[in-house]
Amino acid sequence: QTVVTQEPSCSVSPGGTVTLTCGLSSGSVSTSYYPSWYQQTPGQVPRTLIYSTNTRSSGVPDRISGSILGNKAALTITGAQADDESDYYCVLYMGNGIWVFGGGTKLTVL
Amino acid sequence: EVQLVESGGGLVQPGGSLRLSCAASGFTFSSHWMHWVRQAPGKGLVWVSRINSDGTGTHYADSVKGRFTISRDNAKNTLYLQMNSLRGEDTAVYHCARGGSGRTWGLFDPWGQGTLVTVSS
Numbered sequence: 221q222t223v224v225t226q227e228p229s230c231s232v233s234p235g236g237t238v239t240l241t242c243g244l245s246s247g248s249v250s251t252s253y254y255p256s257w258y259q260q261t262p263g264q265v266p267r268t269l270i271y272s273t274n275t276r277s278s279g280v281p282d283r284i285s286g287s288i289l290g291n292k293a294a295l296t297i298t299g300a301q302a303d304d305e306s307d308y309y310c311v312l313y314m315g316n317g318i319w320v321f322g323g324g325t326k327l328t329v330l
Numbered sequence: 331e332v333q334l335v336e337s338g339g340g341l342v343q344p345g346g347s348l349r350l351s352c353a354a355s356g357f358t359f360s361s362h363w364m365h366w367v368r369q370a371p372g373k374g375l376v377w378v379s380r381i382n383s384d385g386t387g388t389h390y391a392d393s394v395k396g397r398f399t400i401s402r403d404n405a406k407n408t409l410y411l412q413m414n415s416l417r418g419e420d421t422a423v424y425h426c427a428r429g430g431s432g433r434t435w436g437l438f439d440p441w442g443q444g445t446l447v448t449v450s451s
Contacts, residue, residue, distance in 0.1 A: 221392060254436030258375070265444070266375065271430060271437040309375050313436050317380060317389030319365070324374040 222246055224312050226322035232300040232329055240325045241292040242310030248291035253312040255293035257286060260307045260324075269308075270295060297327075305329045332356040332440050334426050339445030346416050346449070352409040352426030352442055360384070360404035363429035365438060366411050368422035368447075376422075379411065380429060394420075416449045423447075 223245035232238035242255055249255060251273045258266040268277040270286035273293065283298045293312070297304055310322045338350040352364070366378040379390045379400040388400050399412040409426050423444035430437030 256436045256438065258438070260375075265425070265441045266438075268437065268439040271434060271439075275433075277437075277439065307374075311375075311377065311436070311438065317387065318391070319377040319380070319436075321367070321375045321377055 222314065222320065224310065224320045224322040226308075226310060226325045228323065229326045229328070232297070232304075232327065234300055234302065234329055236300050237296065237298045238300060238327065239289070240295045240297075240308055240310075240327070241289065242294070242312065242322050243292040244312075249288065249293045249312065251288060253293070253314070255286065255288075256311050257293075257295045258309045258311070260309065266309065300329050302329050332428070334428065334440060334442035336424060336426055336442045336445040339424065339447045341448045341450065342416055343451050344417060344449055347412070347414045348416065348447060350411040350413065350424055350426075350445055350447070352411075354407045354409065354428075357428070359402075359407040363431060364400075364402060364409045365427045365429050366400060366409075366424060367427055367438065367441075368420075368424045369444070370419075370422040373422075378424070381409070413447070416447075418449050421447060421449045 225243045256271040257269045260266045274286040287294050307324045309324045333355045335353045365380045381388050381400045385402045397415045401410045425444040427438040427441045
């Protein structure tokens, strides 16, 4: 079964820019996988950031963006803030009604 | 306000069964696909199952196929997950989420707060 890969952890300085990626154990991610991104802080329900590769959910600031970079989906955060410190999950549509989440990236702002 | 509220979780012995419910309000439930997603304590999100808007199409993760059954009652605006032959690795918070369609394909939003299922003897 194909695994969706994410960096286990990542760090960014306040005000800096960070790119989190979402790949496949075999093959390349394209828009056909409809990548979406979710932010989750401990004890909270996931918050939608990006869907269909690059569409921001309502209320998400434009310093957060989604794209395809090379063979992966990417989530870029510019002007990082303390409250960006969270877990970030991507999910891909594998076809035939199946979705798979990545293992998540723990983002530290320091 | 769009809202999803899960119920039905609890402590169950290995091999036992449980039925989760997800009550929807604030939107036209019968027009949307719905998902179940689970999260084991301290672990990541895992997609479990989805059902199409009229209940005629269902899909499952390999880890639950043959043991779990997703269903819905559009007259009651309620989604269900029947879980049989439960194992320790099924211990998790189970969230329901509204699925997207068309331009919002792949969207999981909103999410319910979740209901905790603990499988232990």
